[in-house]
Amino acid sequence: MSLFITFEGGEGSGKSVQARALYRRLSQLAIPALLTREPGGTPLGKKIGGWLKWAQDTDISPLTELLLFNASRAQLVTKIIKPNLENGMIVICDRYADSTTAYQGYGRGLDLEMVKAVNNTATEGLKPDLIVLLDISAEEGLGRKRAKKQDRFEREDIAFHQRVRDGYLKLAANGPGRWLVVDASQSKRKIAQIIWQRVSQLLSRHGKG
Numbered sequence: 001m002s003l004f005i006t007f008e009g010g011e012g013s014g015k016s017v018q019a020r021a022l023y024r025r026l027s028q029l030a031i032p033a034l035l036t037r038e039p040g041g042t043p044l045g046k047k048i049g050g051w052l053k054w055a056q057d058t059d060i061s062p063l064t065e066l067l068l069f070n071a072s073r074a075q076l077v078t079k080i081i082k083p084n085l086e087n088g089m090i091v092i093c094d095r096y097a098d099s100t101t102a103y104q105g106y107g108r109g110l111d112l113e114m115v116k117a118v119n120n121t122a123t124e125g126l127k128p129d130l131i132v133l134l135d136i137s138a139e140e141g142l143g144r145k146r147a148k149k150q151d152r153f154e155r156e157d158i159a160f161h162q163r164v165r166d167g168y169l170k171l172a173a174n175g176p177g178r179w180l181v182v183d184a185s186q187s188k189r190k191i192a193q194i195i196w197q198r199v200s201q202l203l204s205r206h207g208k209g
Contacts, residue, residue: 002085003202004126006096009134010165011154012141013184014191018134019094021192022199026090031203034084037094038072042079045072053151060152062108066115069100070122077123085126097123098131098171103153106167107160130202132195133172136184138162 005022007015019035026033039049048068052060060068073096084091097119105115138161145154172179180198182191 002088003090003130003206004081004085004093004128005090005130005132005199006093006098006128007132007134008095008098008102008168009184010102010136010138010141010161010168012144013134013136014144014188015132015134015184016094017188018132018191018195019092021188022195023092025192025196026092031090032088033090033092034080035092035094036076036080038076038096038099039069040072041076041093042072044075048072053153055152062104062110065108066100066104066110066118069104070118073097073100073119074122077126082124082126093128096128096131098168101171102164102167106170107156107164128178130198131172131175131179132198133168133179133181134184134191135165135169135181138165140185 007019009015016037019037023033023035038045039052040046048071051058052065052068076093081091081093100119101112101115104110105112138158142154142158142161169181172181180195182194184191186194
């Protein structure tokens with residue numbers, strides 16, 4: 001049986017590292033798995049992601065961000081996520097609809113009901129079985145990114161990133177059964193162990209353990 005697992009978190013939380021670690025562990029156990037990401041995962045999504053993260057001479061409005069992220073998402077769901085779930089794969093996605101709620105809803109201040117409606121349209125109602133939130137303070141997360149070239153979101157002020165973090169925590173509090181909140185200030189190994197413990201429970205429940 002298929003499983004859909006997403007990784008969420010603010011800048012510098014380590015979610016991409018942990019998504020890859022889970023994918024490697026599943027692959028080593030010969031469990032069919034696919035790792036994808038947002039925005040991206042398809043040729044169209046990669047182009048949209050490039051515009052959203054690295055546009056230098058364009059003032060992209062919050063509403064435009066919402067629609068572009070969901071255009072990328074709709075393509076990913078239709079072409080990659082759903083077909084692989086239907087084939088019994090475990091699909092791991094580095095960011096998904098909750099990123100848009102946190103960043104464009106809580107961070108940018110767009111109406112949350114509108115964000116939810118657009119997200120639901122793009123995902124065709126597809127929700128993850130597990131959402132892993134790597135939680136870290138905005139200051140610590142951004143501190144991990146300082147040495148690298150910063151994209152449009154990383155360059156936002158600290159208040160924006162604090163709103164994003166608060167948004168994630170509110171989402172997790174409203175859906176505790178689906179969310180796993182992990183303190184991202186711990187070691188990579190410890191975080192991976194916590195995530196694997198939860199994933200292995202899901203695998204056993206679905207007859208894969």
